[in-house]
Amino acid sequence: MRYALITERLAGLGSDRWALHIAARQREAAGETIIELTIGEPDIAPDPALLSECTRAISAGRTRYSNGRGEPALLAALADKYAGRTGRAITPKNVLCFPGTQTALFAVMLSLVGADDEVLVGDPLYATYEGVIRASGARKVAVPLRAEHGFHMQAKDLEAAITPNSRVLLLNSPHNPTGAVLSANEIAALGAVCARHDLWIVSDEVYEMLIFGGDFASPFDNPHLADRTIVVSSISKSHAAPGYRSGWAIGPEEFCRRVLPVSETMLFGNQPFIADMTAYALTHSFDTAARMRNAYARRARLIADALSGAPCLRTLPPEAGMFSLVDVSATGLSGDDFAWALLDNTRVAVMPGASFGDQAQGFIRLSLTVPDDHIAEACRRIAEFAKNLTDAEPRTARA
Template sequence: MMRYASVTSRLAGLGSEKWAVHVRARQMRKAGTEIIELTIGEPDIPTPPDMIEVAEQAMRAGRTGYSNGRGEPGILAALAAKYSVRTGRAVTPENVMCFPGTQTALSIVMLGLAEHGDEVITGDPLYATYDGVISATGAARVSVPLHPEKGFRMQATDLEKVITPKARVLLLNTPHNPTGAVLGRQELAEIGEVCRKHNLWIVSDEVYELLIFDGQFTSPFDLPELAERTVVVSSISKSHAAPGFRSGWCVGPKEFTQRLLPLSESMLFGVQPFISDMTAYALGRPSAAATMRENYLRRAKRISAQLDDVAGIACKVPQAGMFILADIRSTGLSGNDFAMRLLEEEHVAVMPGESFGDNLSGYLRLSLSVADDKIDAACAGIVRLASRLQPRKYA
């Protein structure tokens, strides 16, 4: 029998298996069944034509050769400027590294901070790929429960309860996927104080930074007392409706990026120059986020109006992002079972809460990047199934 590295065993079941409903929906669609798909968070507006034009011009100008391990000068300068303005501090290209999307950035950052015997702390619920990202390092994931009654926002007191001498990193996500929760400045300061006390790194996934419906965005990187222990990961996928271009980055202390650079170079050694040029241009233009915010908030309100307190379902408008949660625990089914029945019986595809952690068991995650008429049809299907499961009260 051939032998494999232990990482393949650690990651078994942590990849596409979490997206089983989505995969099944695509199979049904390919076979000719009409499916309303509310599974993944892909912007439903096209990448702006001027951004595509910049990428095309860059390719025609010969920007198709090798890059360097850190990133092209133009995009490094654009990102340094963005974070200098946001933080009010001098952020330089030496604080920045570029990657093919946030997922790659997160993977390499985590490999640089954690290893076998360490612990990485996350909230629960959490984004579906975090388990794999952490397990790939050999570290163990430790959960902080995010409570619905607290708006799914991490509490510093809950964080402190789970910290052990093995803890090395807190992986934050604000605005949060899947719940849409947004951590405020005071909450971040309190969480950051716990991290300072226990000498933890903070990795802050901020891909939904520009998709807050009401209020201000704050990052732990923006707080001066946390800057030297915080690494930001983000991309243009959500903010600029450009997920297929795979253009992301990390921003952190200079020493961190210097230490991370050889690791990145051993895996990637650069990103595409023409995509870097497009990203630098995109960071200097108004993003598509304003249009998406308007659409997502309208749809979130539309879904909540049709599902909340209907057929035993609870469904509240989130603070941010491109998803809304529906609590279907009163049906007696798990999120997995409800989602699969919803797909097979009503031809509506949603993500089960269990794909995002134990603390979201009995929930569904619905994407807001779907046209309003499909939103209405999907909600009708959810109500029909929930009513069938509770016939005496809701028939």
């Protein structure tokens, strides 16, 4: 039988990137005890007030069809959030609601690029980015994020990657998997390059509230870049609510008008009771993000301290987010081989760097979303595993 080309473009770009995580879950289901440091699933629960609002809305009958753009209360809450952040007039006409950031990214990319277009994105990159780019028929063009620059994208590297087919810069700050946070000046420099080449900027800002120190900066907040910037975000990270799948896209009014039929064709609205909960989350104050920030910053320091004396390992402490990278290239193993051997030998599950692009091949990514004692024990096993590798016969690096 015949299939559409999209199935070929996305082959290997879905759950294949999470193969080790899936294998670890399967082993745990079979009775093994696994320390899971793979995905960014908060260990802090959503505030009880959000759960109460969700159940109140369900009981009130907020289970009927929504509209394609979003529920009025949520649209108003999002418009107020970004008006307050930018100091500009933002209305519901600048807002589109989606079931999570991933869906928002898919619709945005489908609306901005097509066959033979190019999307520039930093490498390392979040594991699903290549899929949302290639689904549209466009091609991913990697902009190297270098460890010596703290994984901050450099304007000269962006400029060097641009071709006549370039259409979009997909920007992620705070960044997954590195935890890098771009400053307003760095974003302005990148934005100047985008303006010269007439590029859209799609800014994934899900970790906005999880910066360990310093200020958050967005191209959407820069008045010189606002007309070419689309923000995608959600309550998954800010309010510890990933399973509720409540996200959005914010952009110019014309952009939202053009994308609305794409969104409506895909899903025609999300659940009203979840929209009510999200509006409540955005219009009330909670300490959830602050508690996560403190916990994740502490655990990142714990990892750095615990692995500081481990042979052939180099930690790269994050500036934000839920993850910490460790360079394992000096062990002679690729990040992929190291991660799988670590799981087999120590029952510690981490993400191989290869899931996050070519620049991360020599790394593993550790999640900060598990209790401190689990982090400490995992680091003890990782350090012991690295020592055993160096005590064994010399190895050559693997692809």
